[in-house]
Each structure stands twice: as structure tokens, then as C-alpha cells.
Amino acid sequence: xxxxxxxxxxxxxxxxxxxKVINWSMGEFFMIGSFAQYLLLLYVFPVRFWYAGVVVAAxxxxxxxxxxxxxxxxxxxxxxxxxxxxxxxxxTIALSIFLRNVAVAIGGPYIYTPPxxxxxxxxxxxxxxxxxxxxxxxxxxxxxxxYYFIKKSWPGRAxxxxxxxxxxxxxxxxxxxxxxxxxxxxGTALAGAAGALLAPVFLVHPACGAxxxxxxxxxxxxxxxxxxxxxxxxxLLLGIAESLGSAFISPSFVDIYGFVLxxxxxxxxxxxxxxxxxxxx
Amino acid sequence: MxxxxxxxxxxxxxxxxxxxxxxxxxxxxxxxxxxxxSLSLANGxxxxxxxxxxxxxxxxxxxxxxxxxVSSGSIHFxxxxxxxxxxxxxxxxxxxxxxxxxxxxxxxxxxxxxLIPAFCQGQTRREAKxxxxxxxxxxxxxxxKGKPAKSLSGGQNMLLQIVRGFxxxxxxxxxxxxxxxxxxxxxxGIILEAIRWMNSQKGVTFLVISHEMPTxxxxxxxxxxxxxxxxxxxxxxxxxxxDPRVIDAYLGG
Amino acid sequence: MGxxxxxxxxxxxxxxxxxxxxxxxxxxxxRLLKTIGLAGVLAAALGFPAVMSxxxxxxxxxxxFYAAMAASWNLLAGYTGQFSLGHHTFAMISAYTSTLLMAKxxxxxxxxxxxxxxxxxxxxxxxxxxxxxxxxxxxALITWAFAEVARNYLRMHFxxxxxxxxxxxxxxxxxxxxxxxxxxxxxxLVITVGIIAVIMYxxxxxxxxxxxxxxxxxxxxxxxxxxxxxxxxxxASALAGMAGAFYGHSxxxxxxxxxxxxxxxxxxxxxxIGGMRTQTGPxxxxxxxxxxxxxxxxxxxxxxxxxxxxxILIMRFFNGGLMELVHRLPQWLHLGGRExxxxxxx
Numbered sequence: 001x002x003x004x005x006x007x008x009x010x011x012x013x014x015x016x017x018x019x020k021v022i023n024w025s026m027g028e029f030f031m032i033g034s035f036a037q038y039l040l041l042l043y044v045f046p047v048r049f050w051y052a053g054v055v056v057a058a059x060x061x062x063x064x065x066x067x068x069x070x071x072x073x074x075x076x077x078x079x080x081x082x083x084x085x086x087x088x089x090x091x092t093i094a095l096s097i098f099l100r101n102v103a104v105a106i107g108g109p110y111i112y113t114p115p116x117x118x119x120x121x122x123x124x125x126x127x128x129x130x131x132x133x134x135x136x137x138x139x140x141x142x143x144x145x146x147y148y149f150i151k152k153s154w155p156g157r158a159x160x161x162x163x164x165x166x167x168x169x170x171x172x173x174x175x176x177x178x179x180x181x182x183x184x185x186x187g188t189a190l191a192g193a194a195g196a197l198l199a200p201v202f203l204v205h206p207a208c209g210a211x212x213x214x215x216x217x218x219x220x221x222x223x224x225x226x227x228x229x230x231x232x233x234x235x236l237l238l239g240i241a242e243s244l245g246s247a248f249i250s251p252s253f254v255d256i257y258g259f260v261l262x263x264x265x266x267x268x269x270x271x272x273x274x275x276x277x278x279x280x281x
Numbered sequence: 282m283x284x285x286x287x288x289x290x291x292x293x294x295x296x297x298x299x300x301x302x303x304x305x306x307x308x309x310x311x312x313x314x315x316x317x318x319s320l321s322l323a324n325g326x327x328x329x330x331x332x333x334x335x336x337x338x339x340x341x342x343x344x345x346x347x348x349x350x351v352s353s354g355s356i357h358f359x360x361x362x363x364x365x366x367x368x369x370x371x372x373x374x375x376x377x378x379x380x381x382x383x384x385x386x387x388x389x390x391x392x393x394x395x396l397i398p399a400f401c402q403g404q405t406r407r408e409a410k411x412x413x414x415x416x417x418x419x420x421x422x423x424x425x426k427g428k429p430a431k432s433l434s435g436g437q438n439m440l441l442q443i444v445r446g447f448x449x450x451x452x453x454x455x456x457x458x459x460x461x462x463x464x465x466x467x468x469x470g471i472i473l474e475a476i477r478w479m480n481s482q483k484g485v486t487f488l489v490i491s492h493e494m495p496t497x498x499x500x501x502x503x504x505x506x507x508x509x510x511x512x513x514x515x516x517x518x519x520x521x522x523x524d525p526r527v528i529d530a531y532l533g534g
Numbered sequence: 535m536g537x538x539x540x541x542x543x544x545x546x547x548x549x550x551x552x553x554x555x556x557x558x559x560x561x562x563x564x565r566l567l568k569t570i571g572l573a574g575v576l577a578a579a580l581g582f583p584a585v586m587s588x589x590x591x592x593x594x595x596x597x598x599f600y601a602a603m604a605a606s607w608n609l610l611a612g613y614t615g616q617f618s619l620g621h622h623t624f625a626m627i628s629a630y631t632s633t634l635l636m637a638k639x640x641x642x643x644x645x646x647x648x649x650x651x652x653x654x655x656x657x658x659x660x661x662x663x664x665x666x667x668x669x670x671x672x673x674a675l676i677t678w679a680f681a682e683v684a685r686n687y688l689r690m691h692f693x694x695x696x697x698x699x700x701x702x703x704x705x706x707x708x709x710x711x712x713x714x715x716x717x718x719x720x721x722x723l724v725i726t727v728g729i730i731a732v733i734m735y736x737x738x739x740x741x742x743x744x745x746x747x748x749x750x751x752x753x754x755x756x757x758x759x760x761x762x763x764x765x766x767x768x769x770a771s772a773l774a775g776m777a778g779a780f781y782g783h784s785x786x787x788x789x790x791x792x793x794x795x796x797x798x799x800x801x802x803x804x805x806x807i808g809g810m811r812t813q814t815g816p817x818x819x820x821x822x823x824x825x826x827x828x829x830x831x832x833x834x835x836x837x838x839x840x841x842x843x844x845x846i847l848i849m850r851f852f853n854g855g856l857m858e859l860v861h862r863l864p865q866w867l868h869l870g871g872r873e874x875x876x877x878x879x880x
Contacts (some may be wrong), residue, residue, distance in 0.1 A: 022671055088673055089617055090806055091849050093799055098842035105836060188565065214682060221679050346754060372756035384751035388745050388811070397744050400737045401756030445755070 061192025625778025
């Protein structure tokens with residue numbers, strides 16, 4: 001389970017790495033991805049091709065993300081806006097509220113059930129929902145692709161460069177603004193993909209982005225901003241904590257275990273396990 | 282270009298040392314920004330700190346003013362050890378600094394900017410305002426008194442930054458990081474006048490980083506040259522200009 | 535005040551002395567105007583219940599609560615630049631503390647509410663110290679985490695706290711009629727705004743604004759960043775706690791919904807729309823928007839959509855919110871404007 005939320009965290013972290021901005025509306029992009037997937041499966045693709053739906057849904061979210069970035073975030077970097085961090089936080093929070101309520105206004109506060117990806121299966125002796133398994137596999141695939149993209153491909157390494165040294169890489173001739181847009185788009189697309197993958201698990205409704213957002217941020221807080229492998233580790237840790245806690249202590253407290261872990265880690269390392277504090281001056 | 286200097290050399294050699302930097306090393310991970318630098322300022326000096334880009338000047342300034350902690354070595358001010366102290370404590374000891382990029386409080390008015398260091402010292406509002414008015418008048422910034430600092434030009438902000446430091450009643454050491462960079466000639470003149478006046482009338486010691494050699498030679502009796510994180514020469518500007526190591530540092534890159 | 539404010543006298547010789555005189559006269563007039571305005575608003579507020587229905591009195595009471603929350607958050611975020619996303623949590627925690635103490639330990643209102651505020655102080659002190667070491671965005675994350683942990687804890691521990699069902703709280707005035715609560719929260723609002731005003735007009739206010747504008751520069755000038763950041767955090771959270779504790783005893787029912795992220799978002803909306811760097815902005819924003827929300831009860835989503843668009847637009851283009859609109863109005867109407875937008879302007 002933790003793996004899936006990793007997708008969200010990856011998106012958040014990626015955007016942060018490039019633009020030093022935390023996008024609080026990731027949950028809403030997740031939700032859009034879910035809705036898109038639902039509609040796609042309903043009208044366009046047969047269920048067997050659910051993965052195609054995921055790709056298209058992610059693409060749609062990508063485009064949306066780029067548009068949002070262009071309108072809202074880019075001005076931060078072109079010198080128009082003054083208090084940058086404030087601005088980013090407020091705007092992304094407002095955006096999330098906006099998107100959520102627009103969704104309710106358009107589709108009504110109903111819950112939609114997309115068709116299952118696969119029937120229930122069994123892993124050893126534990127019954128598992130087929131949807132979750134598929135979603136997990138899908139998440140791993142996406143994460144893998146993302147990892148490969150960042151580490152090996154040319155644009156991926158350009159992204160790394162922007163994250164590490166924004167002004168430096170500009171002198172090398174890289175158009176950071178364009179990469180900003182792409183990064184935002186990719187980050188949100190990751191959330192959208194997560195949404196598409198998890199559509200049958202969480203069902204599709206306007207507020208379905210809330211829980212994943214919480215989990216996604218949990219992972220970020222534990223892992224710290226700025227480290228990609230850290231996210232994976234944190235995701236695993238949180239997933240394990242949740243499962244162990246539910247199994248051994250009490251299932252009703254399920255939300256808490258992740259947070260307990262979170263608090264514990266924060267006390268020791270306020271920047272998260274792998275976070276890199278920004279240097280003053 | 283006449284050398285309009287107060288007699289510096291007498292003062293530099295007598296009296297206790299105001300600032301002593303002893304063998305200071307600063308590492309950032311694998312990068313050694315300052316490699317065993319030693320420097321001493323006597324009371325009343327106007328010292329220049331020069332060197333090519335990346336030679337560690339700003340790092341040294343940050344170490345002196347408490348922004349960074351030394352990796353090894355020590356810094357002493359009036360005999361008291363100050364490395365490891367927080368910047369606000371160091372400020373209260375009488376050390377002010379300016380930044381390469383003018384750091385003013387943008388949303389606050391020019392006057393309010395001036396009041397901050399005074400308040401930190403415990404001056405009353407009336408005192409502080411009077412002093413601020415004086416200084417602003419000297420700096421020809423009076424008519425901008427009530428405007429938010431963000432509406433000032435870069436050069437004006439640099440000037441504001443500088444006179445803001447003068448609000449400190451017991452200012453002893455003023456460290457300036459590139460105060461003349463990109464600044465209009467008239468403003469540069471005001472800054473020079475301010476430095477000279479403060480030095481001769483109030484005995485404030487200055488450490489000025491700059492790349493502008495004519496200004497430095499006009500202003501400073503002695504300069505210290507940094508290169509590649511080390512001190513490579515010290516003396517009057519004429520002396521160090523001829524030093525082969527200095528030439529090498531600037532041209533060698 | 536800037537001297538070139540006298541638009542009506544373009545050919546006046548630029549004599550600094552007369553300039554100073556004329557601007558101080560101008561500021562005297564505006565100050566007088568402001569005080570009169572403030573007194574008027576206060577008088578109106580005091581008299582409202584006489585002419586309003588119980589329903590609207592109730593609406594305003596809740597609006598006052600949110601106004602107090604908005605004002606105290608503004609102290610933290612607007613004036614000091616500490617962007618806390620856990621402000622509402624302190625209100626919730628104080629409410630629960632007071633309610634639980636009264637219910638389980640049978641203490642009176644006084645000790646209950648005091649304990650609530652005290653807990654808010656202690657927690658915010660701890661949180662403040664932890665958050666000191668980290669930078670802006672991390673503050674948001676950590677306070678967010680804090681908010682979620684607290685909220686979930688209260689939900690989960692339902693044997694003790696009633697969980698999602700909520701907890702019944704002893705009513706302060708023993709009745710559900712809105713009248714006494716109206717004045718109570720009016721008082722709370724006045725106290726909150728008053729405390730904030732006192733702070734902002736004092737030296738501490740200067741330091742706070744300096745810290746917000748440029749913490750590094752402030753430090754180099756001698757401002758004790760640590761002390762003031764934590765102090766502000768504690769004061770703001772204590773104010774939120776006070777409002778929250780009283781809120782619990784006024785509504786009669788508290789639930790973890792108080793700590794929901796939506797509440798925090800609403801506070802942010804109030805402050806942004808009202809004007810982040812002013813003192814009346816958050817209050818005006820909260821009250822105006824709450825009233826508007828009531829009036830538009832029917833289209834419940836649309837109203838929020840509009841609100842969020844407003845917020846985005848304001849941040850993008852207009853940064854000062856409602857209050858800046860009010861300030862700029864005289865300029866637009868050519869009544870002679872003012873140049874400096876010092877935080878002293880109400």
C-alpha cells in the first residue's frame with residue numbers, strides 16, 4: 001500500500017526539487033486522474049485495457065498541470081510575485097479547494113464505481129483484492145519508468161541539474177522555465193496516474209484525493225524533501241507500520257500508526273530521514 | 282587622484298588589536314572555502330579585502346559575523362572570542378555588516394529600516410528617530426523616509442543598508458561586502474564620505490570587500506589579498522599589486 | 535509619510551519643513567478618521583442584537599470566532615512570515631481539554647478554559663522550538679503533520695474523546711440563546727485584536743516585521759530571531775486556544791471536525807481575501823465572508839469555488855485583499871492618496 005502513496009510523494013517531491021514549491025493540491029490531481037480513468041473506462045476503453053486508460057488519464061492530468069503551472073506558478077519565477085513561498089502555499093491550497101468544489105459542482109457529490117481491474121486473488125494465504133495487486137504492480141511500473149527517466153535519460157538528468165543548481169544550469173543554456181512547466185506536469189501526472197490506478201480501490205468521488213494527499217505528505221515528512229530513494233524507503237516504512245499496527249494492536253487505529261512513526265522520526269530528525277536542510281545565506 | 286587619508290599607519294601599529302582572525306578554516310563538505318586564514322585589524326583601520334571571485338572573501342565575512350561556524354581556528358574581538366556566537370549577539374557587541382546584495386526590509390519603510398538596529402540596542406524611539414533623521418539627511422534619503430524599501434533603487438538600498446548599520450551607537454567594526462558594486466557615482470561618493478567620517482570622527486574600524494581598485498586605494502591604507510581560500514598578501518595596495526602571487530591569483534583564475 | 539502625497543499642490547516648493555507639517559496634519563486627520571470609524575463600528579456591533587434576529591446574531595457570533603482565529607493567524611503568517619498550518623488545531627485542542635476536564639474531572643469553567651489555554655501554550659512552545667531549526671516550507675509541513683496527528687488521535691481514541699461522534703460540552707451560559715455568546719465573542723475578538731495591535735505597535739512589532747521581510751538581515755542587526763519567533767508562535771496559538779475553548783462551551787458540541795484541514799483553509803481564505811498585512815483585514819475578511827456564505831447557502835459549492843478563485847486572483851494580482859481596496863479607493867477617487875503602505879495602516 002505504501003508503494004502507491006509513493007507515487008504521490010514522488011510527484012510532490014519532484015516538483016519541490018525543481019521549483020522549491022510544495023503543491024498542496026496534489027490530491028486533487030489524483031482525483032482528476034481517477035475521474036478521467038473512470039470516464040475513459042466507461043466510454044472509451046474496454047476494461048481489459050485499463051492500463052491504456054491510466055496512460056491517457058495521466059496525460060490529461062499532465063496537460064492540466066502544465067496549464068496550471070503556466071498560469072499560476074510561473075509568475076513566481078518571472079519576478080512578478082513578491083513573497084514566494086507564501087504565494088505558492090496559498091495558491092496551491094486555494095487551487096485544491098477550487099478543483100474539489102468544481103468537481104462537486106459538475107459531477108455532484110456522488111461516488112462512482114469504476115469496473116474492477118481484476119478479480120480477487122490470493123497471495124499465499126492472505127486474500128487480496130485483485131485491484132490492489134494490479135494497482136501495486138502498476139505503481140511499481142510507473143515508479144520504475146520514472147526512475148529510469150530521471151537517472152538515465154538526457155532530460156531526466158537535466159531535471160536533476162535544475163534541482164541541484166538552478167542558476168548554474170541556466171548558464172549552461174538550459175531553459176529552466178520550460179523545465180519548470182514540464183516538471184509540474186510530470187509531478188501532477190504522477191498523481192493522476194496514482195488516481196487512475198487506484199480508481200477501483202478507493203472509488204471515484206470529489207474528495208477521493210484527500211486520503212492520498214495525507215498519506216503522500218506523511219511520506220514526505222518522514223522522508224524529507226529532496227531525496228528520491230528516501231521516498232521509497234519512507235513509503236515502505238509507513239506501509240509496514242500500518243500493517244503491523246493493524247495486525248497486532250488494533251485495526252481501528254489504523255491511521256495513527258503512520259503518524260506515530262512520523263512523530264518519532266521528526267523528533268529525531270526534523271528534516272525527515274533523508275531531507276537536506278537549506279543553507280542560510 | 283590625491284590620497285585623502287587620515288594618518289592611518291600610526292594607528293595601525295599601536296594599541297590593541299580590535300579583530301583577530303587566527304588560522305581560520307572553513308569547509309563545506311569537501312570544499313575548503315577558507316584555508317587557514319589569519320588577519321588582524323587594529324582599532325581605527327580601514328582595511329580592504331580583495332581577491333578574485335571565489336577566493337573566500339564573503340565566507341570569511343560570514344564567519345566573522347557569525348553566519349557560519351568555523352571548522353577550525355578562532356576569531357577574537359577586543360580580546361573576546363566570538364566565533365561560534367550567534368549573529369544577533371555579535372551585532373550587539375558592536376559589529377555590523379552589509380551584504381553584497383542589499384538586504385533591506387522591503388515591506389518596511391526606510392525609516393523603520395533604520396530603527397531596527399537602534400531598537401535592538403535599547404534606544405528609545407525618540408533617540409532612534411532623531412539619529413535616523415540625522416543619518417538619512419546625511420545620506421540624502423530624507424524624502425524617501427516614509428516609502429517602503431522595496432520602492433528604492435538598488436543603489437539607494439545599498440546606501441540604506443549602510444547607514445542603517447550606523448544607527449548602532451557603539452559601532453566598532455563595520456564589515457562591508459562590495460558596497461560599491463553597481464552603485465551610481467553620486468551614491469558611491471556618499472558612501473565614501475560616510476566611511477571616512479565615521480572612521481575619523483567616531484573611530485569606527487572598517488573591513489571593506491571590493492573589486493574597485495581605485496576606490497580601495499583611495500580609501501584603505503592597507504589591504505589583505507585572498508586567493509583560493511588563503512591569504513596570499515597583505516600591505517598597501519601598491520605593495521600587493523606588484524606581488525607575483527597576487528597577479529597569479531587574478532590572472533590564473 | 536512620503537512628502538509627495540500632496541497631489542493638490544504640485545507647485546509647492548519642495549521644502550522639507552512644510553512638507554513634514556502638511557503630512558503630519560494629513561496623518562492626524564486620517565488617524566482621527568480611523569478612530570472615529572473604529573468607534574462607530576464597535577458601537578454598531580454592540581447594538582446589532584437589538585435589531586437582528588436570533589439567527590443573524592448567531593451567524594455573527596460564529597463570524598467573530600473565525601475573525602479572532604484569522605487575526606491571530608495573521609499575526610503568525612502575515613506579520614512574522616511563519617506559515618503555520620496547524621492553527622485551527624490549537625483551538626480544537628483547547629476546546630477538548632476544557633470540555634474533557636469539566637466532564638471527567640468536574641472542574642468549573644474557569645479552570646477548564648484556563649487549562650485549555652495552558653495546554654495550547656505548552657504545545658505551541660514545544661512545537662515552536664522544534665520548528666525553529668527548519669525553514670519555511672518545513673514549518674508548513676510539520677504544522678500540517680501536527681494538525682493531522684492531533685485530529686486523528688481525537689478521532690481514534692473514541693472511548694475517551696467521543697471520536698467522530700463528537701463530545702457534548704457544558705454550555706457557558708447555560709442556554710442556547712445566542713445573545714450572551716454574541717457579546718462573549720465580540721469581547722474575545724476585541725481582546726485578540728487588541729493584543730495583536732499592542733504587539734505590532736511596540737518594538738516587538740518591528741522585530742516581527744523585520745523577521746518576516748528578511749530574517750538573515752534582521753539577525754545581523756541584532757534581532758533575537760529565536761526568541762521572537764517562538765514568542766509569536768506561542769501568543770498566536772494561545773489566542774487560538776482561547777477562542778477555541780470558549781467556542782466549545784458556546785456551541786455545546788465539539789468534534790474533530792474543528793481540526794479538519796478545511797477549517798485551516800478557510801482561515802487562510804479569510805485572511806488573504808481580507809488583506810494579509812493589515813490589522814483589520816483578517817477580521818473584515820472573516821466577517822464579510824461568513825455573512826456572504828450564509829447568504830449564499832443554496833449554492834454551497836459555487837460559493838466556495840468563487841472564494842477560491844478570489845484567493846487565487848488576489849494572490850496573483852492584487853496582494854492586499856479587501857483592505858488594500860479600501861485604501862486605494864481614495865486614490866482612485868482622486869481624494870489625495872497615501873504613499874506608504876506601512877503596516878500601521880488599519
